[in-house]
Amino acid sequence: xxxxxxxxxxxxxxxxxxxxxxxxxxxxxxxxxxxxxxxxxxxxxxxxxxxxxxxxxxxxxxxxxxxxxxxxxxxxxxxxxxxxxxxxxxxxxxxxxxxxxxxxxxxxxxxxxxxxxxxxxxxxxxxxxxxxxxxxxxxxxxxxxxxxxxxxxxxxxxxxxxxxxxxxxxxxxxxxxxxxxxxxxxxxxxxxxxxxxxxxxxxxxxxxxxxxxxxxxxxxxxxxxxxxxxxxxxxxxxxxxxxxxxxxxxxxxxxxxxxxxxxxxxxxxxxxxxxxxxxxxxx
Amino acid sequence: xxxxxxxxxxxxxxxxxxxxxxxxxxxxxxxxxxxxxxxxxxxxxxxxxxxxxxxxxxxxxxxxxxxxxxxxxxxxxxxxxxxxxxxxxxxxxxxxxxxxxxxxxxxxxxxxxxxxxxxxxxxxxxxxxxxxxxxxxxxxxxxxxxxxxxxxxxxxxxxxxxxxxxxxxxxxxxxxxxxxxxxxxxxxxxxxxxxxxxxxxxxxxxxxxxxxxxxxxxxxxxxxxxxxxxxxxxxxxxxxxxxxxxxxxxxxxxxxxxxxxxxxxxxxxxxxxxxxxxxxxxxxxxxxx
Numbered sequence: 001x002x003x004x005x006x007x008x009x010x011x012x013x014x015x016x017x018x019x020x021x022x023x024x025x026x027x028x029x030x031x032x033x034x035x036x037x038x039x040x041x042x043x044x045x046x047x048x049x050x051x052x053x054x055x056x057x058x059x060x061x062x063x064x065x066x067x068x069x070x071x072x073x074x075x076x077x078x079x080x081x082x083x084x085x086x087x088x089x090x091x092x093x094x095x096x097x098x099x100x101x102x103x104x105x106x107x108x109x110x111x112x113x114x115x116x117x118x119x120x121x122x123x124x125x126x127x128x129x130x131x132x133x134x135x136x137x138x139x140x141x142x143x144x145x146x147x148x149x150x151x152x153x154x155x156x157x158x159x160x161x162x163x164x165x166x167x168x169x170x171x172x173x174x175x176x177x178x179x180x181x182x183x184x185x186x187x188x189x190x191x192x193x194x195x196x197x198x199x200x201x202x203x204x205x206x207x208x209x210x211x212x213x214x215x216x217x218x219x220x221x222x223x224x225x226x227x228x229x230x231x232x233x234x235x236x237x238x239x240x241x242x243x244x245x246x247x248x249x250x251x252x253x254x255x256x257x258x259x260x261x262x263x264x265x266x267x268x269x270x271x272x273x274x275x276x277x278x279x280x281x282x283x
Numbered sequence: 284x285x286x287x288x289x290x291x292x293x294x295x296x297x298x299x300x301x302x303x304x305x306x307x308x309x310x311x312x313x314x315x316x317x318x319x320x321x322x323x324x325x326x327x328x329x330x331x332x333x334x335x336x337x338x339x340x341x342x343x344x345x346x347x348x349x350x351x352x353x354x355x356x357x358x359x360x361x362x363x364x365x366x367x368x369x370x371x372x373x374x375x376x377x378x379x380x381x382x383x384x385x386x387x388x389x390x391x392x393x394x395x396x397x398x399x400x401x402x403x404x405x406x407x408x409x410x411x412x413x414x415x416x417x418x419x420x421x422x423x424x425x426x427x428x429x430x431x432x433x434x435x436x437x438x439x440x441x442x443x444x445x446x447x448x449x450x451x452x453x454x455x456x457x458x459x460x461x462x463x464x465x466x467x468x469x470x471x472x473x474x475x476x477x478x479x480x481x482x483x484x485x486x487x488x489x490x491x492x493x494x495x496x497x498x499x500x501x502x503x504x505x506x507x508x509x510x511x512x513x514x515x516x517x518x519x520x521x522x523x524x525x526x527x528x529x530x531x532x533x534x535x536x537x538x539x540x541x542x543x544x545x546x547x548x549x550x551x552x553x554x555x556x557x558x559x560x561x562x563x564x565x566x567x568x569x570x571x572x
Binding site for chain 2 (some may be wrong): 059111112174175176178179180181182183185186194197198200
């Protein structure tokens with residue numbers, strides 16, 4: 001009576017390959033940026049300002065994606081910018097995930113006063129406009145990598161907590177949870193061994209989405225000049241600088257924007273792809 | 284001395300006066316099979332949940348005793364109570380589709396409790412699980428133990444749950460409408476299986492159902508419940524020959540007869556519902572609940 005589904009071999013979905021591929025390339029770029037970047041990302045040369053990318057008239061060899069108004073190589077700056085973007089995505093995404101999922105699990109499974117406290121906190125949190133809230137936080141904490149990470153965690157934990165709470169409530173009402181309780185498990189051990197594995201696919205999807213969102217938040221903060229020190233290249237900072245010269249040199253704005261877009265898209269597609277693959281019920 | 288004895292158990296919605304159970308008393312002797320019948324919402328399942336300590340968060344017990352093997356469960360600290368229930372009771376749940384953890388393989392789900400509560404070695408527990416699966420007539424035990432729940436049919440999963448309920452040799456099993464979610468042909472096999480295992484292991488069984496036909500086949504005694512109030516408590520022969528309460532009589536009359544497949548169904552008459560409701564209201568006044 002084994003189900004036929006389990007015997008059908010599933011092909012690796014295309015979106016999983018493409019998104020993982022892009023993120024893999026980006027990771028390599030971030031790690032090896034000093035080796036592969038064609039130019040120094042900070043080197044200015046006003047004689048080489050606003051050079052177009054390689055396929056347009058007037059380009060200069062060695063500057064594949066052109067230069068910005070100060071003559072800095074766009075490609076090199078994107079490569080270096082991926083370091084901050086990925087660092088923020090990994091660290092802020094993971095911490096947010098752990099904090100938010102833990103809150104959601106506790107609220108959704110233990111219910112009672114724990115749920116009341118966490119749920120009210122979520123309601124209050126959600127009432128703040130997130131972008132303003134993050135700008136406010138950075139203003140208080142001062143710019144810097146750790147401030148960005150703290151701001152993202154403080155703002156975005158509710159995203160996990162809300163969804164995981166609902167999932168934990170659904171799972172908690174299932175008979176298998178009651179069975180575990182009858183079998184003498186403590187509440188905490190039931191939560192970790194019975195509920196957690198069943199909300200894990202959702203957590204993975206949310207985590208990848210959150211990594212994308214972290215990158216966007218970082219870009220927004222860089223855009224308003226509240227990220228890390230202004231010298232280091234960031235995608236948000238490049239977009240901000242490119243905005244002022246969009247009519248003369250569109251490439252300064254467009255290339256970091258495309259990179260940002262592809263990266264965020266890849267994170268969300270990676271999450272969906274992983275969910276399809278690892279959810280035992282969907283598999 | 285009964286193995287399980289519930290005395291004047293009352294339960295209500297938390298913070299409200301809505302009664303769910305009204306001074307319920309019932310006894311299950313060691314090795315006895317007692318039916319617990321009533322219509323939907325009568326509180327049948329709530330009694331089972333109260334015993335096992337799995338009541339929903341919104342329900343609280345407002346009075347009474349649940350005495351299991353001489354110990355009042357309601358006065359025990361929760362850790363002690365969990366331990367006691369884990370060692371002596373088990374549940375055959377209503378819906379086999381939600382009663383197995385979808386993200387874990389079948390084998391560990393049966394063996395975990397043997398290892399956790401009874402302190403068996405993993406290999407002993409696995410041997411025991413295989414023997415039990417064979418006992419519930421599952422042939423391909425090796426493969427089933429390695430399967431995930433979604434790979435198995437509903438009837439198969441219910442067999443696994445039955446095997447799992449008997450695994451730790453509990454003294455009392457609560458079967459909460461164990462056949463309701465299954466189709467009729469499978470129902471019959473599952474009932475036979477529960478009855479056979481019950482007889483072989485000598486386990487007391489509290490059989491929650493709304494099907495009097497099932498009760499007559501499986502049980503030795505039964506309690507009839509309406510709106511959380513026990514209306515009748517009798518042995519099976521007494522009940523089927525001379526039901527004492529008018530509601531029980533109406534319930535019995537409403538059971539479809541196999542000898543007359545074309546006959547129309549007899550609903551419980553409104554007048555009987557009225558008088559039964561009045562009885563519940565009168566009980567509430569006298570008990571000041």
